[in-house]
Amino acid sequence: MINIDLHSHSNQSDGLLAPAEVAARARENGVDMWALSDHDALSGLVQAAESASRLGMRFIPGVEVSVTFCGATVHVLGLNIDASHPDLVRGLAAVRRSRFARAREIADRLRECGLGECYEGALALAHNPDLVSRAHFARYLHEQGRARSIQHAFDRYLGEGRPAYAPVRWASMGEAVGWILAAGGKAVIAHPGRYRYTPLQFDALFEQFKALGGCGIEVVSGAHTPRQYEEYARVAMHYGFEGSRGSDFHGPSRGRADLGTLPALPERLTPVWRDWI
Template structure:
């Protein structure tokens, strides 16, 4: 089966509605699909209905922002109950932090000679509580300050750049607690993206496992083919289940489209084995 358990809609930093993401997944041959917006579950009801209309399996998800060793890590909560009170309260607190950070980023961009960046970024946001660096990057590209989203991060928005604002997200323990309270399974998203030392990587995986984390993304749109093999070995070494997801945000963005990844490498236990 074609299973894609990582995608985003306009409820966070994607560009399509939950229904449109569902329809694109179905058109691309996806059999089971998860919507996993950043720190937000408001699109899940629409997504579930759209998937049901298409006779496509649906797994409710969320991608939670976590701080670990002074860097941002994303933890997927899959097969969650979005109505869980603990999860809802935790995500609401993260969204308030995002909104505050956006104002501070706009101030720093103004210091760089780029005025009205907050208002410009809001034009790309369906949910103002989820305003993110990607929305600022889209505004900077549209206004001609940069030629690409990547250049916006390289010049202004990336970690340590002129308009970067450090934020303290949820702790790993908090995020896994919320996911567990909501009946879900915790998965480290795109582990190949985190710029840690080998010792810090080991600390992340071991702490995650000790706190009850169960899976890591092995095949994802954020990984290269070489990283598929690397994280397949790591999953086996730590006893993690393996997940597969495109990390879809927009048509034409990223390495792969919805459902466009290869199968999981042989010998791994899929994270979806309990549900599908």
């Protein structure tokens, strides 16, 4: 089996490792085809491509675009993209501006919770200053002893409905898919099992995504349980989607899966990478 992992993050968004370090870990774990897909950012792709080439891995340039759908956030992977395409570059720049405004609002709300000034501390943990995220605030709170763990920081302060949660309007589904297609890539819904939609909302999500030109969903994901692998294989078959496989790696001991360690994509599915082998 060719070991393929099409979802991972570096310190150019909310991951812990530099792009070259993520590449090295992927190769060490036996990955043959690898995608770096940082949140709303393309800045790590050159280093990632150079490192993958030196290590003998096929590199797939990617990005994970934040989208608002039915009042909640959905992540759409753009895979095998032209990272220099102006539509994609401009669109992601706009999304990052929304991220910056959200980070400032989170800092204000944490201050109101009596936790002092947290923005500079979170910023120091973000290698890309345009992408200070809730994860960086959570790490900072944990390091300062204000939270028992990163998860506790989300549960107490940063999760949806918690006192420091700040909503943001991301790109629309049409915008995100349009940018990805304009850049020659494939649009794939990341880890659908994470979204808390009703069956009717899920149907609207998948139908609209397909109508806009989206071609696949993540079936085997580090964010899914083994039971969900089968569930989303059935979803892919029902809607005619290609299937994807990705660990959603953010760093050692972060998340459920390491790079390249997930089970194979079910054989009855058409893999999103079928034309890249």
